Amino acid sequence: MQYNRRQFIRQIAAGSSLLLTGCSGLQVKKSYSAHVVVVGGGFAGATAAKTIRQLDDTIKVTLIEPKSRYVTCPGSNWVLAGLTSLDSIRFSYQRLSTAYGIDVIAEQVESVDAEKQTLVLANQDQINYDRLIMAPGIDFNWDSIDGYSAEAANQIPHAWQAGRQTEILLQQIHAMPDNGLIVISAPANPFRCPPGPYERASLLAYYCQRHKPRAKILILDHKRGFSKQALFMQGWRRNYGYGTEQSLIEWQSITDNPVIAVSVKDKTLLTDFGDQIKADVLNIIPAQKAGQIAASSGLTDNSGWCPVQPDTAESTLRDKIHVIGDAAIYPGIPKSAFAANSEAKACAMAVVHLLKDKQPPEPVWMNTCFSLLTPQQGISVAMVYKLNQQQQIYKVKGAGGVSSRTDSQSLHREAQIARNWYKSITRNTFS
Ligand code: FAD
Numbered sequence: 001m002q003y004n005r006r007q008f009i010r011q012i013a014a015g016s017s018l019l020l021t022g023c024s025g026l027q028v029k030k031s032y033s034a035h036v037v038v039v040g041g042g043f044a045g046a047t048a049a050k051t052i053r054q055l056d057d058t059i060k061v062t063l064i065e066p067k068s069r070y071v072t073c074p075g076s077n078w079v080l081a082g083l084t085s086l087d088s089i090r091f092s093y094q095r096l097s098t099a100y101g102i103d104v105i106a107e108q109v110e111s112v113d114a115e116k117q118t119l120v121l122a123n124q125d126q127i128n129y130d131r132l133i134m135a136p137g138i139d140f141n142w143d144s145i146d147g148y149s150a151e152a153a154n155q156i157p158h159a160w161q162a163g164r165q166t167e168i169l170l171q172q173i174h175a176m177p178d179n180g181l182i183v184i185s186a187p188a189n190p191f192r193c194p195p196g197p198y199e200r201a202s203l204l205a206y207y208c209q210r211h212k213p214r215a216k217i218l219i220l221d222h223k224r225g226f227s228k229q230a231l232f233m234q235g236w237r238r239n240y241g242y243g244t245e246q247s248l249i250e251w252q253s254i255t256d257n258p259v260i261a262v263s264v265k266d267k268t269l270l271t272d273f274g275d276q277i278k279a280d281v282l283n284i285i286p287a288q289k290a291g292q293i294a295a296s297s298g299l300t301d302n303s304g305w306c307p308v309q310p311d312t313a314e315s316t317l318r319d320k321i322h323v324i325g326d327a328a329i330y331p332g333i334p335k336s337a338f339a340a341n342s343e344a345k346a347c348a349m350a351v352v353h354l355l356k357d358k359q360p361p362e363p364v365w366m367n368t369c370f371s372l373l374t375p376q377q378g379i380s381v382a383m384v385y386k387l388n389q390q391q392q393i394y395k396v397k398g399a400g401g402v403s404s405r406t407d408s409q410s411l412h413r414e415a416q417i418a419r420n421w422y423k424s425i426t427r428n429t430f431s
Pocket residue numbers: 039040041042043044045064065066067070072073074075076077107108109110135136137138159160161192193196291292293324325326327335336337338339340368369370
């Protein structure tokens with residue numbers, strides 16, 4: 001069969017079985033054994049797509065993600081402190097497509113029909129799948145604080161999805177007066193990145209110490225305690241005068257008197273007991289749930305998150321759809337990029353086995369969350385997770401824990417490991 005250039009390009013764009021392989025030129029590849037579609041190109045989705053192709057290149061993999069460049073939330077607190085740029089935490093999907101032969105489609109998925117095993121994109125294209133992996137990340141419970149909304153977030157950023165939101169918060173911090181008050185409203189559990197609000201407070205304090213020394217950061221917390229609390233507080237004492245009159249950081253649990261409303265115009269929060277707190281910069285991190293497409297596809301339960309069978313990540317509510325990353329419920333495993341990457345690998349392994357009617361291997365998941373107290377001081381919490389005979393997730397005894405040493409050398413070493421971890425997780429996911 002003779003191809004002219006236009007026919008050839010059209011066929012490649014349509015994801016035909018003609019493949020370009022390295023320098024060896026054109027090869028005719030046998031038809032694919034199955035089609036796996038992955039929705040969402042974050043840490044979970046991108047890793048799953050890549051891992052399936054690494055495990056079995058007879059499976060066609062399509063990754064659907066509306067953004068052409070993904071901005072990582074890990075590292076976005078570093079941007080706020082001026083330690084790195086937003087550009088340095090942006091990643092394209094080019095390597096996934098050129099090095100692994102993944103079809104990357106820059107579109108939004110609008111709906112999923114689990115019965116027919118099809119999904120529809122915003123451009124109305126329809127795609128069939130044998131197995132679907134959903135990794136849409138989070139959405140916000142906008143109604144948890146009266147007056148807060150997607151629109152209000154343009155003035156009162158959450159910066160809990162990195163990119164434009166990070167820029168807005170950064171600009172407001174730079175523009176605030178020297179003695180400005182930054183208020184961070186931290187959500188109740190479960191939410192994306194449990195130590196994230198406290199790393200943010202630490203690094204904003206670091207920034208203020210240098211550029212706005214009379215400023216203050218107030219964390220209003222909708223829970224009674226938080227991840228790595230003792231380590232954070234020790235770090236705040238050491239670096240930011242925590243516990244003294246001059247402290248740059250103040251933390252208050254407001255579980256009994258939660259924030260119930262916000263006035264966007266006045267940057268003022270209202271609590272249940274009628275207290276009003278006016279800020280120069282308001283950073284509301286709202287309560288969260290699974291990304292919207294998960295809910296509209298019938299994958300969420302009353303909690304707003306997606307229940308899955310942990311051994312395969314298959315939804316307990318819809319057949320042949322797997323859910324991974326922040327959107328999924330993995331009891332006991334935090335919602336982090338590290339965990340999303342780990343869940344994606346276990347899910348990819350399960351999907352490849354299921355497509356061949358084989359028993360998937362027993363999964364093991366890992367997580368480590370690093371946080372910077374200052375650019376030179378880091379802390380971490382790590383854990384390994386397995387399944388017991390009742391198919392419940394348990395923490396492997398002795399396999400993790402929080403940073404045990406807080407001498408300056410150990411803190412320094414952890415800060416370096418945090419930076420190296422960032423390089424390796426992003427390479428592992430997007431390259
Ligand atoms: P996401 O990364 O949010 O990816 C979901 C993707 O799905 C998005 O790109 C979205 O565009 C796409 N999508 C959504 N809906 C659709 C649709 N309908 N069609 C197509 N695509 C869709 N974790 C760590 O491990 N270490 C850290 O140091 C760390 N630091 C953090 C700091 C901050 C400030 C924050 C907020 C989070 C941090 N995290 C960290 C947590 C980490 O960012 C998340 O856990 C991780 O991004 C989850 O990955 P995901 O793939 O599930 O979701």
